[in-house]
Every structure is written in C-alpha cells, then in structure tokens.
Amino acid sequence: MNMTLIRRFSGLCLILLLTLMIGQARAQLLPRDQVVVKHSYFSDNRSIFYPESGGNTTPQTIISVTKGVTEEVSMNAYYGVDAVSSATWRVDGVSGASPRVDTEYRHEGGFGVTLRSGVNQIGLSGGISRETNYDSDFAAVSFQREFFDRNTTLGFSYAINRDEIDTLKLADTRPFPREADLDAFTFSVAQVLSPKTLVQLNLFYAEQNGYLAHPENILIFPDGSFGEEIHPESRYRRAVVGRLVRYFETRSALHANYRYYSDTWGLTSHTVGSDWYQYFGRQWIGRIGYRFYDQAAADFYQANPTGPAVFQTIDGKLRPFTSHLYGLKVITTAWKIPWSFIKETEVDLKVDRYQQSGGYRAFVIEAGLIGRF
C-alpha cells in the first residue's frame, strides 16, 4: 500500500472520527451475548477448474462467542475449520494427469471488538486463515453512525488482506511463495422508509495486487505442451448493491437485493436475490430463497487456449456462465438447552442447491445452534 493510499485513508478516518465525536448521546444496544455453532456439509459433482474431474466434499464447522464486557463494549472471537477432500488439483508435467491430493484442512480464527456510544458504532476485527498452500492475514475497521432520529444509517468500512501463496507441485522451480494484497472499501447507507420498509445501498471498491493466479492450474495446449496460468498482477473491483426489506401483516418479510459488479479484468456480473421469511406460530420461522447470477467472462479467458499468451487462464470463475441458488431454511426457538446460563436457544437447519451453466452442481446442508446467555 503506497503513501498516497495511507494519507487518503487516514484523512477519511479523521473526518469520520470527528463526525463521531459530535454525536448526540443516546444509548444503543450492543450485540447480544451468545455462542453460535454452525456445521455445514458441502458436496459438488466436479471441479470448476477441470470439468472432467470428480467432485469434492467439504465439512465445515464454525464456533463464535460474543460477550459484552461493559455497557459500551462487546467482544467476539471465532474459530472455524473446513476439510476439503480435493481443494487442489495437480497436473503432472509429464503425464498430464490431474490426480486428487489428500484432504486439505483450512483453519481460520478471528477476534473483534465493537464499541458503541450513542448513535455511533466502531468495529475492529482481525484474524488469520491457514492451509497447506495459502496463508491469509486480515483486519477490518468499520464506522457507523445514525442520523435523523435513527432513520438513516451511514457506514464505512475498510478491510485489508495480506496473503501468501505457495505451490504443492513437487520439485517446483518457480519462485514460491508469492504474495497477494487486498484493500477493500465499503460505503453504506440504510434508510427506514416506513414502519415496514427498509432500504440499503452499498458501494464496494477493492484493489488487489500481487500473485492473483492459482499455482496448480496448468493449461494444456492442442500440441500437448503445458502452460502456467498467468493473470494480471492487479485487479480493481467495484460493486453496487441495493437491498430492500419489507414486512407484511401475514407475519412475513420479503428480502430482495440486486448487485452490479465490474472489474478491470473485464468481468461484469448481475446478481438478483430474494428471500421470503414466514412465521409459523410463535417459535418457528421458515425461509425460502432464490438467487440468480449472470457473469460475462474476463477479457483474457479462453475456453480452449491455442498457445501461449501474455495472460492465460483455465480458471472457471472467469468464464461466462449463469448460476442458480435455491435455498430452504427452518429456524425454531421451541427447544431449550437445560443449562442454566443459556436463557434462549435457537436451532436452524438449511439446505441450499447451487448449479452453474455448464453442468457444475453443488449441495449444502447446514445446521446451527445459537445459545444466548
């Protein structure tokens, strides 16, 4: 990150802090004291990099604890682990085969602090993610302030990632490990339009620099020769998101959202999503959702590369495709944990079906338990 970026970010932080300091004092509530356990099981039919490959499975567990330490300060810590049955595919330079490697584990942990004072909120968080060939350190700071009798909320956040990428290829002579950076900014405004309607607009901008390809992805040209995946070493990404939440007297709520995304690799996308929440009695909530995604390819993507180029890729994330996500979720507060310090219990079960054009399909089942104390 160069000095110009630091100066501009520091100036923005100063303005926001000064704004926060003149805030009127009125108590807000901190995040609730709770422990959250989520376990999910993911399964797909093939790799998005190698269509002829087999699928993988990924069980994942996250544990998160949030506890208020004073009337204005709340702390959160979480830990998660997932085990991907074939996260990385290796193409042998001699045989051209792409054998499955052993299960890869990814461990992630983080810590956060939320400070609230009157109509203001500041959040600080950080964490690390570790896996065999990819380490990531990340941190974020966010500011949020309410205006106009709490009918308008303005927010800003800055997130930073510093990643180190290594290779799993045996006897790899390339200069690994290599680094990649991400600096992401989000501006957000939320507005209460009526006692039943909320809207939100988010503007997202991110800069990525460094090694942005995947070291294990190897191109196979028509003459049988091999090529390394080569991506540009910078990528500027931006997105605009609009969200709406509307309550209905049938004890229901409609969530709708739209995102337009574009970046300097020429990739653009439209995302439309909607969820319907419905109460059943006092203790049961059902949710049904659908999300549609339409993506245009990156400028340098070639489905069938004919020979070496300045930039070349087989990354399935950069190809043109559409995707559909269908989801069902049930939430209940009907069951209680017989531990005295747990005052409220919430249990949920979710099923997602995800499919991309071209034949990629995935399935997710997830169970959650929230204990509030």
Next chain:
Amino acid sequence: MRPGFLRLRLFFICFSILFMTGFVGCATTLPYEREHLANQIMQFDPDPEENTMRQHLLNSREGSIGGYGGGGGGCGCN
C-alpha cells in the same frame, strides 16, 4: 493518480450525492412505530455466520465479490 483512486473518488462522490438526496422526503419513523423493524426477520443480515459461510462458498466459485457485508449499515432498530 492511479485509475483506482479516481474510481474510488467517483464512488465516494456518487455515494455522497445519494446519501444527501436519499433521505429527502422520507417521513420519520418514530420509536414506537419500530415494532416490525426490530423483528428478527427484518434485519438485513439476520444470520451473520451463515452469510459468511455462504459468501465464502460463492466467492470461490464465481468471479464477483463484495457489497453484502462488513460495510456497516443497518436500520438502527436494534
């Protein structure tokens, strides 16, 4: 100046204009009218852990990222 900063500035200007004009004409919702807004199903992100896991899944299978979380915001009705 790098193109990224020009875009960032343009984003900020657009955002400020939208922010300044967005609330004009919106009737104020009073505290005693916020019963529905405070409901769990009316939160933009009612289950942050689920959202994190889903975004992680989608970010590793699609070319787009960002805009759905971590940026603050909210209805101010908690």
